[in-house]
Amino acid sequence: MSESPLWTVSISPHVKSRESVEKIMWTVVACLLPPLILSVFIFGLQTLIITLISVISCVATEAISQKLLNRPITIRDGSAVITGLLMAYIIPPGVPYWIPILGAIMAIYVAKHLLGGIGFNIFNPALIGRAFLLASFPVAMTSAWLTPIRDAAVFKYMGTGIDAVSTATPLYVLKHYGMAAVLEKFGSLSTIYGDFFIGWRPGCIGETSALLLLIGGIYLLYKKYITWHIPISVIVSVGFFTWVFGGEKLFTGNPLLAVLSGGVILGAFFMATDYVTSPTQKTGKLIFGAGVGALTVLIRLKGGYPEGVCYAILLMNPLTPAFETWFKPKRFAPPKGAEK
């Protein structure tokens, strides 16, 4: 008290929880890393390169966008890193290296910052990035699949780009050739369940390992950063609608295969749960998740693409404000005449 003290004078509350946006975002980043490490073993080192390009482009685009729009630069909050990771995780491992750069500009500049920045984007930026790439470069985005490496040759596909087309995803085979072809290509059902659960299947960079994605997702649940409502309703809904409509006759579809293939687990835990673009209330979350699941199955069975998680989430995203209006927290005891 020797000098004149300068105290902080602000409005209550004066204590705040230790949580922060940065902490949430970097925890999500950490939860997303195990599938990336596995993907290097499955598809080779170039998955890491593509992911790095995607992350760096997203962060750079965020910094440049904020600079251009005269907003504070917030790249340290980790949200652009998540977008970069997620976008890389849902593109095939054999795409040319310039692909994620274009995706990042679309995702971060157009889908995020032109709409007002974090908190105001209507669609999940990573998914917009991928949807843009899929629409603009359909060949690269639907055929650059790689066969899982069984001989630990992580450099096998390095730099081969789109020429490395060597396989098709289980969902592609299922859609065009049927269940018998899936069994012929990927082994018996029990082998398929085991391999797919661990991640040993053709697919996008970060979507293949249900096991590692679940570990990350469960950690986010444990930290209470997400709730179970959206992931569970997405998964149950994909399983249910596949079981009902996915077989040759009603009620003969294979729900487990449906959940373990494509991007269901990744989408359910890490994309459909995006705070900004999903509802906040339990009822809204459950319906939102069920809608994502139903649309995913609809696209898979009747649409032009073998996989539908990305578009299903993008179609549900803009309904979020409506869910927020329909499902509000229950008021304590509102004054008479002012119900709801």
Place this chain on the structure above:
Amino acid sequence: MNGSLLTFLKGGVHPPESKELTEHLPIESMPLPATVEILLSQHFGAPCTPLVKKKDEVVEGDMIGEVKAGLGAGIHSSVTGKIKNIATSAHPISVSASSVVIQTDSEAGPREYTPCKWMDLSRDELLGRIKRAGIVGIGGAGFPTHVKLSPPPEAKVDTLIINGAECEPYLTTDHRVMLEHPDQVIEGAKILSIILGLKECHIGIEANKPDAIEALQKTAKESSNGFRILVDSLKVKYPQGSEKQLIESITGRRVPGFGLPFDVGVIVQNVGTTRAVYDAVVLEKPLYEKVITISGRSINRPANLLVRVGTKLSDIVSFLGGTKPELSKVLMGGPMMGFAVSTLDMPVTKTTSGVLFLTEEEIDIRPHGQCIRCGWCLDACPMGLSPNEIAIYVEAGRAEDTSQFGVFECFECGCCAFVCPAKRPLVQFIRLAKMKAKK
């Protein structure tokens, strides 16, 4: 044990309690300061008119301010001495307020009070003594107690709740009072019951004060004589001590928006107020001293102090050995709802519950960001409001359109801003909304 704890249903948060700094320290009397500054407005209602003038001699307990018309409560001298001035003092909320400055006569001994038998007194006499003693709700807004105890005849009050929740972090005054003076709290509760025509009352205490619960249960059993005093353990969850939440925890009833507790047949009195009622009725002693918690990690000696109303914070700080250099925020009240002050040249009032001296570690001054729509504030709000939407409306310059979100039901408990990961000043936004929106 946890299964049986009573609590409210919606929202609430768990801020770090930090009560370990003072909860084991016995109440200590602070020596009289050289001067006291007694504010003329220490209650909900009109300010008092001074009854004294410069150079008048007053004795401890003399009435020095009186409300001429409307709601209010009288104000008494907290020391024996000479009126130095009728002036203005710094005030935590209204910046400055008129006050009576009294020079303490250090020779004068303490005024003695002798207990009387109150059981035979009429209800009007009991209320009269409470009114004459200037009792107000000292746990909160300072609502005059005699008014609160006279609900309109159509309100059928069937439940009295003594609020010993003390859910604000750091504060331990109610805790110490219950532990050290359980007999006075119980006696005060009986007086309140008689005034309301009741034979029983509840005392609600958060389960983090097991010794206080035990002390009150023991005393209640020993001196029941015809009364049923139920000591209820409450779940430790902020804002358990908020009137509406406490009523729900104990009775399951919900006070409707803009309504008052007696609309659901309940009257709530704070533990400190209950003890002041004991003083007023049994000793005929006015309310001019109170126990406050001085805590935080940058006061040299945290304490539970019995101080005279009008004691300046600077006198308290020097009595407790000064502050540490890390001091970065001074609060009147608790950290969730208290007021930050910029000077120690400010007196304690009847409603001061504590003064906190916090370090930068204890507060959070990170700049806020945009809302990421995590929805945590919606889960935390005990009133079921949508702080996120109100804040976005205010930021967008549409504060006047926020009454649809129920801003006027918000009692500014701070749960939303406590949980917000983007550190958004939600309470500040809501206050702005309240100023601009129409009821």
